[in-house]
Amino acid sequence: MKKTLILYLFSAAGFLLLSGCYSSSEDDVTTVPKIDNSFLGGLVWANYTKTGAGGDGTVPTTNKDFVRCKACHGWDGKGLAGGYVRRSANTTRPNPTAIIGDLTVKMGLGTATEAEVWHDGSQTSGIIGRALNVEDQTMPNYSLAGGLTAEQVTGVVNFLNSGPKLTTYADFDITPNPVGYAFKGATNVATGATLYAANCALCHGTDGLDASVSGVTLDVYFASDGKYSEGFHKIVYGISNTIMTRVASGNLSGQQTANILAYIQDTIAPNYYKGGLVWANYTKTGAGGDGTVPTTNKDFVRCKACHGWDGLGLDGGYVRRSANATRPNPTAVTGNLSSKMGTVGVVGTVVAAEVWHDGSQTSGIIGRALDVEDQTMPDYSLAGGLTAKQTADVVAFLNSGPRITHHATLNIVADPVVYTFVGTSAATGQTLYTADCAGCHGADGLTIPIGAGGLGGYFASDGKYSEGFHKIIYGISNTIMTRKAMGNLTSQEAADILTYIQANLGTTFP
DSSP, X not given: OEEEEEEEEEOSSOEEEEEEEEEOOGGGGTSOOOOOHHHXXXXXXXXXXXXXXXXOOOOOSSXXXXXXTHHHHOTTSOGGGTTTTTOOOOSSSOOXXXXXXXXXXXXXXXXXXXXXXXXXXXXXXXXBOBOTTSOSSSOBOTTSTTSOOHHHHHHHHHHHHHSOOXXXXXXXEOSSSSOEEEEOTTOOHHHHHHHHHHHTXXXXXXXXXXXXXTSSOHHHHTTSTTHHHHXXXXXXXXXXXXXXXXXXXXXXXXHHXXXXXXXXXXXXXXXXXXXXXXXXXXXXXXXXXXXXXXXXXXXXXXXXXXXXXXXXXXXXXXTTOOOOSSSOOOOSSSSOOTTTSOBTTBOOOOOHHHHHOBSOSTTOOBOBOTTSOSSSOBOTTSTTSOOHHHHHHHHXXXXXXOOXXXXXXXXXXXXXXXXXXXXXXXXXXXXXXXXXXXXXXXXXXXXXXXXXXXXXXXXXXXXXXXXXXXXXXXXXXXXXXXXXXXXXXXXXXXXXXXXXXXXXXXXXXX
């Protein structure tokens, strides 16, 4: 008979559901199918005491988080170098450290061993873990009573060495909050849309905003820090002791799951990478616009026209930018958003009402119609303005998106503006430039004639490092210079490249 199965993605605030159907007998609901051991390992990774993960179902009274491998290593196996970058220890929870917590090297090489999982003294380090009933933050000996079974340990090793991981399908930038996930390779939004419609829409709604079953909408869930790591794991491996089994979800592959998440990121959840494209020009189809080229107020389709590429208005790269008949003035007061924008690891306070300018914001100012030609702010909720998704993306961009001020100080008195990079490496930048930029721009930056003298001339112009950083990180809509095509560079990597350009391609400041 036909069984409708609901797939749960639990979080602290609620849970997500994906749905699918399959033909089965009545017994299929209660009988645990024989599954690939790496997929069992994924369930053990989440909580080894669950019967669905091969445990005995005993709920521990001490060290509760030590029954969850992910508590230290994260859902993605990267510890503090991944989705758990801002996760900290508490009295009973271990700290997902960047060194011992990050298993990237072992996962990539497939060299994890059973001894390293047991922590019974047989591993290379010879460390013998503590008893499981001792309440502290050190690693227990999982060979003791209440620990792991041999089958579970084998499953975890197989999970680490060969199980699907989000790291295969996405690059991470852990500097912004929330973590930036940039999907790569064969990951495809259109394919994800088809898979979402077949497996998710029944419970979440076609727009992901139906919370009647799950208790939380997808836009809210995936706006939280590190949730793409968690979501990927739970879709691929399922959740023990729920009806969200891997079988019920259609045995989705890692690639299929990545496609679904890429679609959610692009279409449903706030996405600061997309917000950066909206910031440049919201009418572009690549930014979620309809492609209509306005005949009036052309610069008002570009948030950067008033606020600058760096969000600092006249206090940043646009210090010598002035208004004209159709272009707004990037004032130092209303143009500078630094008091509201996020800083490194800290989320800003910008809200949708401040982007809309529809009268709902604190000031109560209602913007003009978009087809009126003047220099005042329009009401972007009107026809021809921003969509709700574009607005959410801009809010995410302002509150969390990477910007050059995270890596450089600006001297706007100097002409051109002087950018002093901090914590960057020209040597690293050279390696990145060779890999990601030289193919088009040439080793000397002269292949593409942007400005007088290629890149050297471009970056010698006033404020161009603010613009260049933005375009490297976010890409340019409707061109071949997409974020993905440039290698999904992190904020730090983009700053390293600019440091190299500044020092070696004729743009060093006196």
